[in-house]
Amino acid sequence: NAGVTQTPKFQVLKTGQSMTLQCAQDMNHNSMYWYRQDPGMGLRLIYYSASEGTTDKGEVPNGYNVSRLNKREFSLRLESAAPSQTSVYFCASSVEGGQGYNEQFFGPGTRLTVL
Amino acid sequence: AQSVTQLDSQVPVFEEAPVELRCNYSSSVSVYLFWYVQYPNQGLQLLLKYLSGSTLVKGINGFEAEFNKSQTSFHLRKPSVHISDTAEYFCAVSDLYGGSQGNLIFGKGTKLSVKP
Numbered sequence: 001n002a003g004v005t006q007t008p009k010f011q012v013l014k015t016g017q018s019m020t021l022q023c024a025q026d027m028n029h030n031s032m033y034w035y036r037q038d039p040g041m042g043l044r045l046i047y048y049s050a051s052e053g054t055t056d057k058g059e060v061p062n063g064y065n066v067s068r069l070n071k072r073e074f075s076l077r078l079e080s081a082a083p084s085q086t087s088v089y090f091c092a093s094s095v096e097g098g099q100g101y102n103e104q105f106f107g108p109g110t111r112l113t114v115l
Numbered sequence: 116a117q118s119v120t121q122l123d124s125q126v127p128v129f130e131e132a133p134v135e136l137r138c139n140y141s142s143s144v145s146v147y148l149f150w151y152v153q154y155p156n157q158g159l160q161l162l163l164k165y166l167s168g169s170t171l172v173k174g175i176n177g178f179e180a181e182f183n184k185s186q187t188s189f190h191l192r193k194p195s196v197h198i199s200d201t202a203e204y205f206c207a208v209s210d211l212y213g214g215s216q217g218n219l220i221f222g223k224g225t226k227l228s229v230k231p
Contacts (some may be wrong), residue, residue, distance in 0.1 A: 004158075010212075039223075040124065041223060041225060042223040042224050043159075043205065044221075044223040045218060045219075048218060058218070090158060090159070091196065092159075101164070103161060104219060105161075106158035108157060108158045109157075109158050
């Protein structure tokens with residue numbers, strides 16, 4: 001039982017390049033999330049998927065797109081990377097979003113640097 | 116709308132001393148409360164949670180937190196810290212009624228630095 005896995009662990013991009021961050025969970029969770037973590041800012045929600053087939057914007061969605069490929073996988077795409085997107089990205093999952101009790105399980109993170 | 120305020124961005128403390136990390140929240144509805152810990156270069160893991168019942172909640176690694184509804188606080192405490200407790204700690208709140216899909220709202224974090 002690997003929990004939440006993310007690939008890659010590290011990535012360096014040039015401004016304007018695109019890339020996709022991958023996330024998968026093996027806990028049969030319905031809800032999945034993408035956060036970014038910046039120094040002194042805590043975690044901010046980019047996008048979430050309450051269930052397979054649905055996605056919704058979080059607090060900071062600009063510059064990102066997501067795909068809930070199936071119940072296990074939730075990817076985050078940067079179409080044209082900008083230096084402001086340099087951050088650590090975390091994927092998380094929970095049994096059921098929208099039900100109040102929302103213990104989330106986090107992946108190890110992807111450190112992205114945009115030059 | 117909910118918000119979480121962690122009153123201290125950094126807390127230095129000597130080994131074996133007690134520590135309190137402060138968290139206050141704002142919400143117009145009842146909430147669930149969480150503390151997560153992030154060790155250097157790792158993801159977040161749940162330390163403890165308050166859902167209902169006893170206001171004193173015990174978590175892993177000897178940590179505990181007390182929910183105070185009148186003061187809208189959920190402070191984290193440990194009576195004697197170890198070097199290995201050096202980490203960043205995040206307080207988070209979730210709407211009891213699933214507003215915004217029950218998403219977690221995080222505070223900005225408190226870095227606990229335990230010195231020998």
